[in-house]
Amino acid sequence: MAMDVVDYEIFGSEMQYVEVELDPGEAAVGEAGVMMYMQAGIQMDTVFGDGSQQQGGFMGKLMGAGKRLLTGESLFTTVFHNEGSGKRRVAFAAPYPGKIIPVHLSDIGGTLICQKDSFLCAAKGVSLGIAFQKKLGVGLFGGEGFIMQKLEGDGLAFVHAGGTLKELVLAPGESLRVDTGCVVAFQPSVDFDIQFVGKIKSAIFGGEGLFFATLTGPGKVWLQSLPLSRLANRIILSAPAAGGRSTGQGSLLGAGVLGGLLGGDD
Amino acid sequence: MDCWAAMTEQTFEGRLFGPGLPGTGAEAVGSWNGQGCLRVSVEGTPRTELLAENPAIAAAGFNAASLRITWEDDGGAYAFVIEKDAARATCGVSAPPGIASRILSASGSRECLERRFRFGGVLLALFLALPLILIGVFLLNSDRVADWAVKRIPHEQEARLGDLVLAQTRLQMKILDSGPAVDAVSAIGSKLTTGSLHRYRWFVADRPDVNAFAAPGGVVVVFSGLIRSAGSAEELAGVLAHEVAHAELRHSLRGMVKSLGLRALVSLLTGDVSGGVFADAATRLTELRFSREAEREADDEGLRRLVKARIDPNGMLRFYMKLASEGRPSPPPLLSTHPATGERLERLRREVAGLKQKWVPLPIDLTSLK
Ligand SMILES: [Zn+2]
Numbered sequence: 001m002a003m004d005v006v007d008y009e010i011f012g013s014e015m016q017y018v019e020v021e022l023d024p025g026e027a028a029v030g031e032a033g034v035m036m037y038m039q040a041g042i043q044m045d046t047v048f049g050d051g052s053q054q055q056g057g058f059m060g061k062l063m064g065a066g067k068r069l070l071t072g073e074s075l076f077t078t079v080f081h082n083e084g085s086g087k088r089r090v091a092f093a094a095p096y097p098g099k100i101i102p103v104h105l106s107d108i109g110g111t112l113i114c115q116k117d118s119f120l121c122a123a124k125g126v127s128l129g130i131a132f133q134k135k136l137g138v139g140l141f142g143g144e145g146f147i148m149q150k151l152e153g154d155g156l157a158f159v160h161a162g163g164t165l166k167e168l169v170l171a172p173g174e175s176l177r178v179d180t181g182c183v184v185a186f187q188p189s190v191d192f193d194i195q196f197v198g199k200i201k202s203a204i205f206g207g208e209g210l211f212f213a214t215l216t217g218p219g220k221v222w223l224q225s226l227p228l229s230r231l232a233n234r235i236i237l238s239a240p241a242a243g244g245r246s247t248g249q250g251s252l253l254g255a256g257v258l259g260g261l262l263g264g265d266d
Numbered sequence: 267m268d269c270w271a272a273m274t275e276q277t278f279e280g281r282l283f284g285p286g287l288p289g290t291g292a293e294a295v296g297s298w299n300g301q302g303c304l305r306v307s308v309e310g311t312p313r314t315e316l317l318a319e320n321p322a323i324a325a326a327g328f329n330a331a332s333l334r335i336t337w338e339d340d341g342g343a344y345a346f347v348i349e350k351d352a353a354r355a356t357c358g359v360s361a362p363p364g365i366a367s368r369i370l371s372a373s374g375s376r377e378c379l380e381r382r383f384r385f386g387g388v389l390l391a392l393f394l395a396l397p398l399i400l401i402g403v404f405l406l407n408s409d410r411v412a413d414w415a416v417k418r419i420p421h422e423q424e425a426r427l428g429d430l431v432l433a434q435t436r437l438q439m440k441i442l443d444s445g446p447a448v449d450a451v452s453a454i455g456s457k458l459t460t461g462s463l464h465r466y467r468w469f470v471a472d473r474p475d476v477n478a479f480a481a482p483g484g485v486v487v488v489f490s491g492l493i494r495s496a497g498s499a500e501e502l503a504g505v506l507a508h509e510v511a512h513a514e515l516r517h518s519l520r521g522m523v524k525s526l527g528l529r530a531l532v533s534l535l536t537g538d539v540s541g542g543v544f545a546d547a548a549t550r551l552t553e554l555r556f557s558r559e560a561e562r563e564a565d566d567e568g569l570r571r572l573v574k575a576r577i578d579p580n581g582m583l584r585f586y587m588k589l590a591s592e593g594r595p596s597p598p599p600l601l602s603t604h605p606a607t608g609e610r611l612e613r614l615r616r617e618v619a620g621l622k623q624k625w626v627p628l629p630i631d632l633t634s635l636k
Contacts, residue, residue, distance in 0.1 A: 108290045109291060131328065132329075134330075135330070148328075171283070171285075172283055172343040173343055187291070188331065188332065189281060189327045189347040190328065191327060191328075217345070219289075219291065219347075220290045
C-alpha cells in the first residue's frame with residue numbers, strides 16, 4: 001500500500017500544533033484526542049487497530065488489540081480522510097509543552113522506535129506497533145522504556161517531545177546515557193539498553209533517575225528535556241490534594257495495566 | 267590480504283553509517299569476497315564505495331534485531347547495519363566460512379535474547395496468574411487438600427467440633443440425652459467402638475425420619491424414626507456400625523473441612539470474614555453427602571466392627587434391603603445422604619455370605635422402645 005504523501009506546517013513555539021494538508025483521497029491517522037480542528041470535507045473514521053494495511057486476518061487483529069489493551073493504548077485509531085475535491089487541512093495539537101518532530105520514515109530506513117506516548121499522528125499507511133524492550137534485566141522494573149512504540153512505513157510521522165528537543169547523531173560505537181523518560185525516539189540501529197545506576201538502597205527507599213538508558217550508535221536519537229511523567233509528578237506533588245489520578249482519555253484501561261504494574265509512572 | 271578479489275554476486279541491503287554520511291545513515295548495498303572483505307557501496311553522486319577488512323560482527327540495535335558490521339579505516343569508524351530478515355540471511359549465506367560462523371553466533375545471541383524475553387514473559391504471566399492458579403489447584407485437588415488438613419487435626423479439636431455440631435443440632439431438634447432408647451443405642455454402640463480413641467456419646471433425636479449421623483469426635487445421633495423402623499437390635503447395630511465407621515474414618519470431618527475450606531477461601535477472597543462459617547458447616551453436617559468410595563469404606567469398616575463385636579451382620583444387610591425396597595415417594599434421608607447403590611448392596615451381600623462365624627444375639631429388645 002502506497003503511503004500518502006502529506007504536506008504539513010508546524011505552528012507555535014512551545015505549545016505547538018501541526019497542520020497537515022491532505023490531497024483528495026489522502027488520509028492521516030492520529031490517536032484519539034489529539035485532533036485540534038479540521039476543515040469541511042475531512043471525514044473522521046474510527047478504525048480498529050492502526051489504520052495501516054489490514055494485516056493478519058481476524059487473529060492478527062485480535063492479537064494487535066490485545067497488545068494495545070495491555071499497553072494501555074486505545075483500541076481504535078482515528079483516520080482523517082479527505083473526501084472533498086480540493087486540498088483540506090486537519091490539525092493535531094501537542095498535548096503538553098514541547099516540540100513536534102516531523103520524521104520522514106523513508107529517510108531513516110523505514111522504522112522509528114519511540115516512547116509510547118510521544119506519537120502524535122502520521123500519514124495513513126504508517127503502521128503503529130508495540131515494541132517491547134526485550135533486553136529485560138532490570139529494565140523490566142524500570143517501567144519507562146519497557147514498552148515502546150514502533151512506527152513503520154515510508155511516510156511522514158509526527159512525534160512529540162516534552163520541553164526542549166535535543167536531536168543528536170551517534171557515530172558508530174558512540175554512546176550516551178540518558179534518563180529513560182527523556183528518550184523520545186531513536187532509529188532501530190541504535191542499541192537501547194536500560195541499566196540500573198545507583199545503589200540498591202536508594203532504589204528501595206526512593207530516588208530519581210535510577211534507571212538509565214544507554215544509547216549506542218550508529219543512528220539518530222531524539223531526546224526531550226521534560227518527560228510528561230516528570231511534569232505530572234511535580235504537578236501532583238504540588239497539587240493541594242495530592243493523589244488525584246485521572247485516566248487517560250480514549251484508553252479502555254486508563255493507564256497501561258502492564259506499565260502501571262511494573263512501576264511505570266507515565 | 268587481497269581485498270580486491272572478486273566479490274560474490276550476492277548482495278544485501280543495509281544502512282551505512284560513518285564519516286561523511288548522513289547521521290541517520292544511507293541506504294547501501296553490501297557483498298562479501300572470499301577473503302572475508304566486505305564491500306559496501308552507496309548509490310548517489312558521487313557513488314561511495316568502501317572496503318572493510320576483517321570487520322567486527324554483532325547482533326545490535328533495538329532488541330539486537332539487526333546485524334551490525336563495524337570496522338575502522340583512515341576516515342573513522344563505520345557501521346553497516348542490516349535490518350531486514352532476507353538481507354541478513356543473504357549476508358550469512360554468501361559470507362566466507364570464517365565470517366559466516368561469526369554471523370551465526372551473532373544471530374544465536376539474538377535468539378538467546380528472544381528466548382530470555384519469552385521466558386521472562388511466561389514468568390510474569392505466571393506471577394500475575396498465580397492467585398488464579400492456586401484457586402484452580404485448590405478446587406481440582408480439594409479432596410487431597412482436605413485429606414491433608416484432616417490428618418493434621420488433633421483428636422481434641424475433633425471432639426470440640428463434635429460438641430459444636432451437637433449444640434447446633436440441639437437448636438434444630440429435640441435431642442434425648444437419656445432414656446431407654448439412648449441406653450439401647452449406647453449399649454450396642456459401645457460394643458462397636460471398643461478401643462477407639464474417641465469418647466463416644468450417643469444421642470437419640472426425636473424425629474420421625476429414618477436417619478442417623480456421626481459427627482466428628484464421637485458424637486452419634488440416631489433419629490427415633492430409625493429405631494422404629496429397625497426390626498431388630500442387629501439391624502440397628504448395622505446402621506450404627508456404618509455411622510461409627512464414618513466417624514472413625516473421619517469422613518464427616520473431611521467433608522466439613524472440604525466445605526469449610528472452600529467457603530473460607532471464598533470469604534477470604536471476597537473479604538467477608540464474618541463468623542458463622544463454622545457453625546454453618548456444622549449445621550450442614552446432617553445434609554452432608556459422602557462419596558461412593560467413602561460409603562464403601564464405611565460399609566467395609568462397619569462390617570469389620572460388627573464381626574469383631576460378634577454381632578450378626580445379616581441385620582445390617584436386612585436393614586439396607588428394607589431401606590432400598592421401601593416404596594416411598596421419596597427415599598429415606600439415610601439413603602439420600604448415604605447413597606446406597608445396588609452395587610453397594612450386592613457387595614455387602616457377598617461379604618456377609620462369606621462369613622461363617624457364630625454370632626452372639628444382642629440382649630436388647632427394640633419392641634419395648636416402640
Ligand atoms: Zn454412610
